[in-house]
Amino acid sequence: MTDTPKIAVLGAGAIGCFVGGTWATTGLDVVLIGRARRAEEAAKGLHLTDYDDWEHTSFPPFTTDPSVMHDADLIVLTVKSTGTEAAAAQIGGHARAETPVLSLQNGVSNPDVLRRLLPGRTILHGTVPFNVVSEGPGRWHKATLGHIFADRHPLLHAIHHEAVGTPAELEEVDDMEPIAWGKLLLNLNNAVNALSGLTLREELSQRPYRRVLAAAMRETLELLQVAGIRPAKVGAMAPNLVPTFLSLPDVIFRPVGLRLQKIDPKARSSMADDFAEGRPSEIDMLNGEVVRLAQRLGREAPVNARLVELVRDAEAGGRRDWPARDLASAVLDPPKE
Structure with a gap:
C-alpha cells in the first residue's frame, strides 16, 4: 500500500457520490460502487456544489462490480441502513480480510451490525452530519452545515490531510459514541x-x-x-x-x-x-x-x-x-x- 490509500465507496448514492466525488477532486484514489443508473450519470462527471458556492466537477471511476473492493485499502460504506446486511455480504465476498470498513451510515448501531456480520474485520465508525440533495442526474448539492467525523485510524490520516477545507472534510476522533x-x-x-x-x-x-x-x-x-x-x-x-x-x-x-x-x-x-x-x-x-x-x-x-x-x-x-x-x-x- 502507498501513503495514499485506495478507497472504494460502496453504495454510492447521494452521500457516497458527494463524499467520494469530493475526495477524488483532491487527488485521493477513489472508486465508487453503485447502481447502473448512477454509473451512467457519473460517466458524464459528477457536478458537486454546496451552500457556500463551492463547485466542482469530478470524474471518479464508477462501477457496478463489487469485485473492485479486492484492490481497495479502505472500504467506505454509504448504503442505507436497510442495505447493511447485503453490503456486508458483498464485502465478505470480495474485500481482503485485512481491509478496514468505515461505516458512514445513519444511526448508532450499524458498526455493531457490521462487526457481527464480518467477524474479525476492522470496523470504523463514522458519521456524516450534513444533508446532500440531488439536483438532477449526476448533480449533488450539500445543503446543510457539517463535516465528517470518524474513528481515528492510520488509513484516515491521508483523507483528513487531503480533504481539509473541502465540503467533505474529515475529522478523526477518539470516541464516536457521543x-x-x-x-x-x-x-x-x-x-x-x-x-x-x-x-x-x-x-x-x-x-x-x-x-x-x-x-x-x-x-x-x-x-x-x-x-x-x-x-x-x-x-x-x-x-x-x-x-x-x-x-x-x-x-x-x-x-x-x-x-x-x-x-x-x-x-x-x-x-x-x-x-x-x-x-x-x-x-x-x-x-x-x-x-x-x-x-x-x-x-x-x-x-x-x-x-x-x-x-x-x-x-x-x-x-x-x-x-x-x-x-x-x-x-x-x-x-x-
Missing part, C-alpha cells in the same frame, strides 16, 4: 420532515413541527442521561440547548435558527427522499433506536414511538402531508386507546 448520538438527535427530524411533505426550511419555519422535534429530542436526552451517555455537539448548538431553541416563537426562530444551520432552501431529509422513491426508510435506526434504548432501560419513549408508528403507516400508503398543527396533535396528544 458524536453518533449527537448526530442521531439531529436525525430525529428526518421523520418530522418526511411526514410534513415540505422542504426542511419550510418545515422548520413552523413552530408546531419544531415542537414535535423538540419533544422527541427531550425524550432522547433524558434517556441518554439515564444511560450515562453525553451526546456531542455536531451542529451549530449544544444538544441540551436545541429543544428550548426549537420551541421559540417563529418570529425569533426564523431569522436565527435557519441561518445558524445554513439550511439550503432545496434541502429535504433523506427519509423524505425514501418516501418519494418508494424505498423503505431508516426509521428503525433513528427514532426506533431511541425506542430500543428506552426498552433496555426499562422505560418508555412515547414521542419517538409515535413517530415510528406514523412513518410506518406512511410507508404502507398512509398520510405523508401532515399540516403542522395536525402532526403536533397526533404526536404530542395522541388519541387514547
Whole structure:
C-alpha cells in the first residue's frame, strides 16, 4: 500500500457520490460502487456544489462490480441502513480480510451490525452530519452545515490531510459514541420532515413541527442521561440547548435558527427522499433506536414511538402531508386507546 490509500465507496448514492466525488477532486484514489443508473450519470462527471458556492466537477471511476473492493485499502460504506446486511455480504465476498470498513451510515448501531456480520474485520465508525440533495442526474448539492467525523485510524490520516477545507472534510476522533448520538438527535427530524411533505426550511419555519422535534429530542436526552451517555455537539448548538431553541416563537426562530444551520432552501431529509422513491426508510435506526434504548432501560419513549408508528403507516400508503398543527396533535396528544 502507498501513503495514499485506495478507497472504494460502496453504495454510492447521494452521500457516497458527494463524499467520494469530493475526495477524488483532491487527488485521493477513489472508486465508487453503485447502481447502473448512477454509473451512467457519473460517466458524464459528477457536478458537486454546496451552500457556500463551492463547485466542482469530478470524474471518479464508477462501477457496478463489487469485485473492485479486492484492490481497495479502505472500504467506505454509504448504503442505507436497510442495505447493511447485503453490503456486508458483498464485502465478505470480495474485500481482503485485512481491509478496514468505515461505516458512514445513519444511526448508532450499524458498526455493531457490521462487526457481527464480518467477524474479525476492522470496523470504523463514522458519521456524516450534513444533508446532500440531488439536483438532477449526476448533480449533488450539500445543503446543510457539517463535516465528517470518524474513528481515528492510520488509513484516515491521508483523507483528513487531503480533504481539509473541502465540503467533505474529515475529522478523526477518539470516541464516536457521543458524536453518533449527537448526530442521531439531529436525525430525529428526518421523520418530522418526511411526514410534513415540505422542504426542511419550510418545515422548520413552523413552530408546531419544531415542537414535535423538540419533544422527541427531550425524550432522547433524558434517556441518554439515564444511560450515562453525553451526546456531542455536531451542529451549530449544544444538544441540551436545541429543544428550548426549537420551541421559540417563529418570529425569533426564523431569522436565527435557519441561518445558524445554513439550511439550503432545496434541502429535504433523506427519509423524505425514501418516501418519494418508494424505498423503505431508516426509521428503525433513528427514532426506533431511541425506542430500543428506552426498552433496555426499562422505560418508555412515547414521542419517538409515535413517530415510528406514523412513518410506518406512511410507508404502507398512509398520510405523508401532515399540516403542522395536525402532526403536533397526533404526536404530542395522541388519541387514547
